[in-house]
Amino acid sequence: MDKAHELIKKLGQSDDYFERQKAAWALVNLGDEAVDAVAEALEKGEFSDLRYKSAWILGKTGSARALKPLCYALLSDPDHVVREWSAAAMEALGNQEAVQPLVLAMKRDGSRDVRLRAAMALRALEAAEAFRDLLSYDDPEVRGMATTGLAKIGYAQSLPDVARLMTDESAEVRRRAAAYMGEIAREEGIEPLTRALQDDEVDVRCEALKSLGKIKGERAADLALAALPDKEWKVRYTAVTALGEIGHDKALDALIEVMFSQDDEEIRAWAAWSLGEIGDERAIEPLKKAYKTCPTEVMKRARDSLVEVFGEEV
Numbered sequence: 001m002d003k004a005h006e007l008i009k010k011l012g013q014s015d016d017y018f019e020r021q022k023a024a025w026a027l028v029n030l031g032d033e034a035v036d037a038v039a040e041a042l043e044k045g046e047f048s049d050l051r052y053k054s055a056w057i058l059g060k061t062g063s064a065r066a067l068k069p070l071c072y073a074l075l076s077d078p079d080h081v082v083r084e085w086s087a088a089a090m091e092a093l094g095n096q097e098a099v100q101p102l103v104l105a106m107k108r109d110g111s112r113d114v115r116l117r118a119a120m121a122l123r124a125l126e127a128a129e130a131f132r133d134l135l136s137y138d139d140p141e142v143r144g145m146a147t148t149g150l151a152k153i154g155y156a157q158s159l160p161d162v163a164r165l166m167t168d169e170s171a172e173v174r175r176r177a178a179a180y181m182g183e184i185a186r187e188e189g190i191e192p193l194t195r196a197l198q199d200d201e202v203d204v205r206c207e208a209l210k211s212l213g214k215i216k217g218e219r220a221a222d223l224a225l226a227a228l229p230d231k232e233w234k235v236r237y238t239a240v241t242a243l244g245e246i247g248h249d250k251a252l253d254a255l256i257e258v259m260f261s262q263d264d265e266e267i268r269a270w271a272a273w274s275l276g277e278i279g280d281e282r283a284i285e286p287l288k289k290a291y292k293t294c295p296t297e298v299m300k301r302a303r304d305s306l307v308e309v310f311g312e313e314v
Contacts, residue, residue, distance in 0.1 A: 059089025
């Protein structure tokens with residue numbers, strides 16, 4: 001029995017955890033020499049424990065020859081844990097030839113964990129064109145994952161394609177499309193976000209406001225200001241915090257008004273925080289008044305802004 005097969009026997013049969021770990025790392029250190037034996041264990045191992053460990057080892061070897069058995073396991077192993085570890089190992093190899101099998105797993109696998117792991121691997125491989133093609137796939141979950149993948153890669157060239165998803169039938173896809181605009185953080189993203197701010201779903205409107213907080217600028221401030229009267233608490237709260245992130249002084253008067261309003265105490269408190277984030281000294285006197293007259297949470301945030309931003313003693 002050669003060394004690789006001996007180590008695989010220990011990996012699959014030993015009752016000693018540390019012996020199994022030692023065997024796994026010894027196989028990794030054998031590198032390309034161990035690939036054939038480990039690939040056989042991945043394909044034919046009786047127990048899933050041995051198979052998923054074999055997938056991990058193949059990824060760690062870095063060998064190009066490990067890709068084919070990993071692809072086979074990803075698309076055919078009966079255990080979703082093995083398929084998930086195979087996707088992770090393919091990511092570790094960093095080989096662009098893994099893209100198409102990973103796309104197939106995203107489309108077809110019955111396990112959400114596997115589909116998500118395949119999407120993460122594609123993201124690591126910066127498979128922008130594959131994600132772009134998936135934006136029109138018939139499964140909304142796949143469209144959503146593809147949108148997030150493009151956002152995390154920072155692929156701004158897909159902005160027009162993602163903008164079209166603002167009218168997608170799935171609220172989750174629309175939310176992810178709004179989030180993409182913030183990740184890309186370009187002025188061109190504001191127009192699609194204008195539509196998202198009119199969405200019937202609260203989470204979509206909130207995501208649009210968060211993205212405006214990343215894009216910043218006067219136009220972003222105008223849109224966030226327009227959301228302050230929204231009927232939903234979560235949207236008003238997000239609008240207030242987004243104005244702080246945007247940091248434009250045209251929000252000053254509106255935030256002071258919110259701070260002294262009859263709205264929820266937490267929203268008023270975050271208005272005090274946002275006034276500090278904007279950093280305009282015209283907010284000092286209103287903040288001092290809020291510290292003396294407003295409810296506890298508002299008072300605390302007003303104090304934080306006065307002390308930490310403006311260096312005031314209270």
